[in-house]
Amino acid sequence: MTLTSKALLVLAGLALAACNNPRGGGFGGGGSDGFGGANDGFYDGGISTGNLGDPNDPRSVAHFQQRIGDRVFFTVDSSSLSAEGRATLDAQARWLNANTQYSIVMEGHADERGTRDYNIALGERRANAAMQYLIGQGVSANRMRVVSYGKDRPVEACAAQRCWDINRRAVTAIAGVTG
Amino acid sequence: MTRLFHSLTAFAVLVLTSIAPLLPAQAQPLRLQITEGVIEPMPFAVPAFVPENSAGGQYAERLSRVVAANLTNTGLFREVPPQAHIARISSFDASVSYSDWRAVNVQALITGAVSVQGNRMTVKFRLFDVLTGQQVGDGLQFAGTTDSWRRMAHKVSDAVYSRITGEGGYFDSRVVFVSESGPRTSRTRRLAIMDQDGENVQFLTDGRAMVIGPRMSLSGERILYTTYETGTPRLALMNTQTGQRQLVGDIPGAQVFSPRFSPDGGGLVFSAARGGNTDLYRMALSSGQIQQLTSSPSITTAPSFSPDGRFIAFESDRSGTTQIYVMPASGGEARRISFGQGRYNTPVWSPRGDLIAFTKQNAGRFHIGVMRTDGSEERLLTASFLDESPTWAPNGRVIMFTREAQGGDPSLFSVDITGRNLRRIPTPGPASDPSWGPLLQ
Known part of the structure; x- marks a missing residue:
């Protein structure tokens, strides 16, 4: 990826975070290393517009995030994919196999009811489970990398079951255009 | 700096x-x-x-x-x-x-x-x-x-x-910790250092990259911590006197975190997560040579050396739930030492060598506790919605830790090893992951 395209993608991520829905995060997890995702890496900064596309356009990133769904959820301490999660990942794989220009950061997250180090390990386990599933559906491993945020990038913070349930997640963040 | x-x-x-x-x-x-x-x-x-x-x-x-x-x-x-x-x-x-x-x-x-x-x-x-x-x-x-x-x-x-x-003192000592600000969903986390009483806070990182789990060396001059500055968790080594820092312990394709110095300061132990597995590794700082210490299909993390450098305590869920184990510092067979109800995390060896502090989760509550190094005489010192990350005062008589009230922000607390004198340590804002340094000379 060229520096310019990387910069644009980063900026697109910021634009997404800025216009995201008010419950904080929403689709995309609120980050900057691409179109959504929880990254707070050191490339943050800058203002521009990025084109996520129209969610009605099946080839758009917006469609991937909002219609297909960019995340799957887990039960407490588990990295097992649910039937619903597998269905989401099946649809993600179809989209990724049809839009091979994108690379992916698979983010793993945990809820806050655990110690920090353990939750990084657990987040990695979840991200790995989702990534392995996508690989099994034909998505090239070369397009994907894992990052675990443990419990430190909740999509919503409310110290209640409702939030913990949506924070235990793996997010398929569209990270950039390869090649 | x-x-x-x-x-x-x-x-x-x-x-x-x-x-x-x-x-x-x-x-x-x-x-x-x-x-x-x-x-x-x-x-x-x-x-x-x-x-x-x-x-x-x-x-x-x-x-x-x-x-x-x-x-x-x-x-x-x-x-x-x-x-x-x-x-x-x-x-x-x-x-x-x-x-x-x-x-x-x-x-x-x-x-x-x-x-x-x-x-x-x-x-x-x-x-x-x-x-x-x-x-x-x-x-x-x-x-x-x-x-x-x-x-x-x-x-x-x-x-x-x-x-x-008749005990050693601990007042002339410093604590490195993570100073937090901003909304929970996109929190800024900066490395900071302060006197043990919360005074003289100085920030060591600028907050652009997420940092977690700093650990001070026994000499107090160096800090290991986990940083997300490259996008994935990596270990950084900082010299607090010169301000120099470098990334260490890269394992390709892995999330690298939970570092801790060896007592002589010449090396570190840390964990790396890859392929759904988290294991322990040891690295010599002089050569950069990395040795894998565990290979168990499980989460094995939160390592801590015994003060004589001969053993490493760690947590692992190899039995199903996380428990505390002790193994030789060069790897080899590990002995499980925690057998009580609930799950055990973050073992930290006392600088006196007599006790291991830990975090325990049981029945929806979190505790900081201590046990002897063979797992006997377990005592819980605290109970709350979320207590974690214990660290020892240099005299081994006081423990500082992170406490988070339900729906509240984390802050630092201390308690003595008899479970008395629970106190909040004043910090400029939300704070977590304390690591208590040595008595200064």
């Missing part, structure tokens, strides 16, 4: 001769046994230090207040406040009118003096047993720079604490 421990070498310590005869060898009345659990705090007085020149005047009161706060904060001592004092200390070398101090029920009397010339400062103190009318130990004199005046008050406090408890 400025040197954080600029005044470290500036101290000179001088033993002053007694103005009163030393106690007879058999008498030890001014004594607290910390391990027994102190029921009745010892009443003490610390009048404003005597300014021995006009420039010393501005520090006279402040020095005595820091000493009083330190001793009070241990929970072992109770101050008889200056308003209650009958006697006045007008000269450091004048004889003590014990009856005046007995009259207000003081048991331990600390007197001090301060003089300042330019940016140089000299602080002296003496400790008296009021009941027996004897000086306890020799007077001591500390010399340093005025910008380290709090450190001199901490040194006085450490000497008093040690003489009365």
Whole structure:
């Protein structure tokens, strides 16, 4: 990826975070290393517009995030994919196999009811489970990398079951255009 | 970056001769046994230090207040406040009118003096047993720079604490931690360092990259922590005196985190997560050579060396739930030492070698606890919605940790190993992941 395209993608991520829905995060997890995702890496900064596309356009990133769904959820301490999660990942794989220009950061997250180090390990386990599933559906491993945020990038913070349930997640963040 | 421990070498310590005869060898009345659990705090007085020149005047009161706060904060001592004092200390070398101090029920009397010339400062103190009318130990004199005046008050406090408890002190020490700000969903997390009482906070990173879990070396000059500055968790090694930092311990394709120094500072142990598995690795800092210590299909993390460097305690969910294990520092067979109800995390070996502190989750509550190194005599010291990340004071008698109230922000707390004296440590905002450094020289 060229520096310019990387910069644009980063900026697109910021634009997404800025216009995201008010419950904080929403689709995309609120980050900057691409179109959504929880990254707070050191490339943050800058203002521009990025084109996520129209969610009605099946080839758009917006469609991937909002219609297909960019995340799957887990039960407490588990990295097992649910039937619903597998269905989401099946649809993600179809989209990724049809839009091979994108690379992916698979983010793993945990809820806050655990110690920090353990939750990084657990987040990695979840991200790995989702990534392995996508690989099994034909998505090239070369397009994907894992990052675990443990419990430190909740999509919503409310110290209640409702939030913990949506924070235990793996997010398929569209990270950039390869090649 | 400025040197954080600029005044470290500036101290000179001088033993002053007694103005009163030393106690007879058999008498030890001014004594607290910390391990027994102190029921009745010892009443003490610390009048404003005597300014021995006009420039010393501005520090006279402040020095005595820091000493009083330190001793009070241990929970072992109770101050008889200056308003209650009958006697006045007008000269450091004048004889003590014990009856005046007995009259207000003081048991331990600390007197001090301060003089300042330019940016140089000299602080002296003496400790008296009021009941027996004897000086306890020799007077001591500390010399340093005025910008380290709090450190001199901490040194006085450490000497008093040690003489009365027989334990090492911990007041002249620093704590590295993560200072948090901003909304929970996109929190800014900066590395910061402060005195053990929450004073003199300095930020070590700018907050652009997420950082977690700093650990101070036993010498206090270096910090290991996990940073997301490259996008994935990596280990960084920072020298607090030079400000230099570097990334260490890369394992391609892995999330690398949970570092801890070996006791000699020459290496570290850490964990790396890859392919759904988290294992422990060891690295020599001189060569950069990395050795894998565990290979178990499980989460194995939170390693901590024994102070003699021979063993590593860690947590692993290889049995189903996370439990604490101990293995030789070079790897090999691990022995499970936790068998109570619930799950156990974050074992941290006491600097004294006698206990392992841990986090325990049971029945929806979190606890900080201690157990002997064979897992026996488990004691829970705290209970709350979320307690974690224990770290030991350099004397192995106090533990600092992170506490998060339900729906609230994390902050730092300390508790002593008898479970008494739970205290919140003041920080500029939400704070987590403390790592307590050594007693400064």
